[in-house]
Amino acid sequence: xxxxPDADRIPAGPSAAQEPAVELAIxxxxxxxxxxxxxxxxxxMSLEVPRGSVFGLLGPNGAGKTTTLRLLLGLQRPTAxxxxxxxxxxxxxxxxxRSQIGYLATNPKMPGNLRPIEYLDLxxxxxxxxxxxxxxxxxxxxxxxxxxxxxxxxIQTFSTGMCTRLGIAASLMGxxxxxxxDEPTAGLDPSARRFTLDLIRELGKxxxxxxxxxxxxxIDQICDHLGVMHExxxxxxxxxxxxxxxxRRDDVTLELEGDPENISRLAREVADLEGISARHSATRAVxxxxxxGRSRSRALAEVLxxxxxxxxxxxxxxxxxNATENAYLQLLQEDExxxxxx
Amino acid sequence: MGxxxxxxHLGMKMMPYLAILEHDLRALWASRLVRLxxxxxxxxxxxxxxxxxxxxxxxxxxxxxxxxxxVFPWFFVVVVLGVSPVxxxxxxVLADGILSRPVSRTEYLLAAWSARVLLVLSVYLVVxxxxxxxxxxxxxxxxxxxxxxxxxVSALAVVGLVLTFLVSLGFLMGTLLRKxxxxxxxxxxxxxxxxxxxxxxxxxxLSPISLSRAMSTQLRQSLREADTAPKSSxxxxxxxxxxxxxxxxxxxxxxxxxxxxxxxxxxxxxxxFNDFSLLRVILGYGLPTLMAVAxxxxxxxxxxx
Numbered sequence: 001x002x003x004x005p006d007a008d009r010i011p012a013g014p015s016a017a018q019e020p021a022v023e024l025a026i027x028x029x030x031x032x033x034x035x036x037x038x039x040x041x042x043x044x045m046s047l048e049v050p051r052g053s054v055f056g057l058l059g060p061n062g063a064g065k066t067t068t069l070r071l072l073l074g075l076q077r078p079t080a081x082x083x084x085x086x087x088x089x090x091x092x093x094x095x096x097x098r099s100q101i102g103y104l105a106t107n108p109k110m111p112g113n114l115r116p117i118e119y120l121d122l123x124x125x126x127x128x129x130x131x132x133x134x135x136x137x138x139x140x141x142x143x144x145x146x147x148x149x150x151x152x153x154x155i156q157t158f159s160t161g162m163c164t165r166l167g168i169a170a171s172l173m174g175x176x177x178x179x180x181x182d183e184p185t186a187g188l189d190p191s192a193r194r195f196t197l198d199l200i201r202e203l204g205k206x207x208x209x210x211x212x213x214x215x216x217x218x219i220d221q222i223c224d225h226l227g228v229m230h231e232x233x234x235x236x237x238x239x240x241x242x243x244x245x246x247x248r249r250d251d252v253t254l255e256l257e258g259d260p261e262n263i264s265r266l267a268r269e270v271a272d273l274e275g276i277s278a279r280h281s282a283t284r285a286v287x288x289x290x291x292x293g294r295s296r297s298r299a300l301a302e303v304l305x306x307x308x309x310x311x312x313x314x315x316x317x318x319x320x321x322n323a324t325e326n327a328y329l330q331l332l333q334e335d336e337x338x339x340x341x342x
Numbered sequence: 343m344g345x346x347x348x349x350x351h352l353g354m355k356m357m358p359y360l361a362i363l364e365h366d367l368r369a370l371w372a373s374r375l376v377r378l379x380x381x382x383x384x385x386x387x388x389x390x391x392x393x394x395x396x397x398x399x400x401x402x403x404x405x406x407x408x409x410x411x412x413v414f415p416w417f418f419v420v421v422v423l424g425v426s427p428v429x430x431x432x433x434x435v436l437a438d439g440i441l442s443r444p445v446s447r448t449e450y451l452l453a454a455w456s457a458r459v460l461l462v463l464s465v466y467l468v469v470x471x472x473x474x475x476x477x478x479x480x481x482x483x484x485x486x487x488x489x490x491x492x493x494x495v496s497a498l499a500v501v502g503l504v505l506t507f508l509v510s511l512g513f514l515m516g517t518l519l520r521k522x523x524x525x526x527x528x529x530x531x532x533x534x535x536x537x538x539x540x541x542x543x544x545x546x547x548l549s550p551i552s553l554s555r556a557m558s559t560q561l562r563q564s565l566r567e568a569d570t571a572p573k574s575s576x577x578x579x580x581x582x583x584x585x586x587x588x589x590x591x592x593x594x595x596x597x598x599x600x601x602x603x604x605x606x607x608x609x610x611x612x613x614x615f616n617d618f619s620l621l622r623v624i625l626g627y628g629l630p631t632l633m634a635v636a637x638x639x640x641x642x643x644x645x646x647x
Binding site for chain 1: 354355357358360361362365368369372439440441442443444445446447448643644646647
């Protein structure tokens with residue numbers, strides 16, 4: 001199913017994306033979708049997704065992720081702005097665009113009366129694949145997603161995980177160079193989730209993939225680029241490294257064992273040290289923030305001396321824990337705080 | 343070689359249309375509504391044929407067999423079948439499963455419409471054609487009737503056209519209104535007083551009741567009669583009648599209606615039904631059918647999924 005060699009992949013951030021050499025898989029300009037003059041689902045969104053990237057479209061529920069994907073597919077019409085996929089304009093009758101896209105909906109709805117082979121064969125016909133291509137591909141995809149044992153069952157008897165696997169196979173039926181997967185891990189058990197993430201990693205070597213999700217740990221594992229949506233707007237686009245760089249990395253969390261009174265005392269004593277602030281965050285944890293300009297190692301050495309002095313035992317020490325999640329939450333907070341400036 | 347390549351190209355082009363058509367036909371055939379309808383229509387047809395076997399002449403008996411397709415309840419079943427493809431829970435399956443693939447909305451709509459028309463006509467013909475053949479060929483204790491092959495074919499075609507129109511009307515409503523139940527209810531309220539509505543536009547000859555009353559006459563019509571009739575005068579008469587109907591139709595919307603002169607005999611006056619015009623019926627149902635499909639395509643194209 002290879003469509004593009006690894007050499008063509010462009011691990012670029014937004015600044016690089018503006019260079020003419022970068023080939024774009026998706027490009028939107030001022031894309032806006034307003035439902036019935038009441039709800040702004042997508043708000044003036046300009047987005048560029050480099051070809052060959054695994055792009056995480058991140059945002060809370062109702063942020064406009066699904067609407068964005070449906071606009072790209074031509075299932076919905078934009079109120080304003082435009083969207084292009086591989087340079088072709090999206091729209092309801094844009095067959096050429098949809099032939100380049102493999103779409104996986106959240107908990108995909110499929111014709112329940114069909115069996116998996118019949119369903120994939122139907123999709124192969126919709127993609128105008130000749131029989132000699134269609135039949136072997138149906139078989140290889142069913143094997144790849146682990147549904148060979150369920151070929152005699154009707155889709156209506158499938159579990160959520162099986163439906164998602166079949167949806168994944170369906171999105172790959174036309175061997176498209178671009179995959180739009182909407183919350184592909186929603187409702188999956190841990191093994192199915194692991195399977196899906198591994199598959200995205202594997203497919204990401206040869207295809208452009210956009211994964212819309214609000215599960216941050218998935219993004220951390222599979223994506224090289226990110227877009228964060230909030231209330232219909234794209235509030236950040238760039239590489240995963242860039243978003244992680246945005247948060248303060250001078251936080252250190254100490255997990256301690258000992259008398260809670262002593263832990264509170266430690267927090268107070270550390271907070272009195274020069275260039276260091278501290279707070280007792282959880283029952284047995286203290287978050288220490290080291291100001292800019294202070295040596296992290298010296299500051300930490302001083303803090304650890306106080307740990308001993310307070311008769312506490314250090315269980316673990318974390319720095320920048322779940323950076324993407326923190327960065328994401330920080331972005332959302334900043335966006336909400338900006339008010340009219342948005 | 344060139345011809346085969348051309349065929350193959352055409353085959354590839356038509357592949358999505360044919361795939362959706364086949365899929366929809368299979369789904370419709372699997373539905374309880376269709377199976378119940380087929381059973382009910384077969385039982386009713388056999389019942390009508392058996393109960394009137396020794397009473398009615400061929401034309402009257404055949405007309406009585408065709409009557410249920412023009413009135414409640416079969417019209418309702420046909421309308422419901424037309425409503426379903428792009429409304430209700432099906433819309434989600436449609437968006438996720440079919441329209442997110444390389445298929446145009448026009449292709450999908452035409453395939454779904456064709457599937458419904460094919461299914462409705464199949465059910466109708468599968469039941470009526472053998473029964474009509476039995477009625478015509480069997481020796482029954484009733485006086486001979488002058489039913490013609492042309493008359494039977496044209497009567498079947500007229501009812502088939504009305505059914506196609508009903509499917510298309512349901513199709514249009516299903517596209518306009520997202521809730522299938524609401525669309526079906528609206529259609530019932532439109533179709534029930536259709537005689538009254540057509541009367542306003544002087545189109546009462548197109549009403550289902552008028553059609554069913556004229557059916558016996560049409561069944562006795564031969565192709566030669568239609569051919570040998572003074573053609574120019576028939577054409578002129580039909581053109582004149584059609585023009586009058588169009589004028590009247592437009593005048594209802596544009597200006598106060600002129601006082602009726604009442605010089606022409608009323609349609610079907612005296613029960614002779616000799617001025618039944620196949621052409622006007624074909625135009626009267628054919629044009630709205632095409633219009634309904636075109637409007638459904640337009641509305642569906644503009645609609646978000």
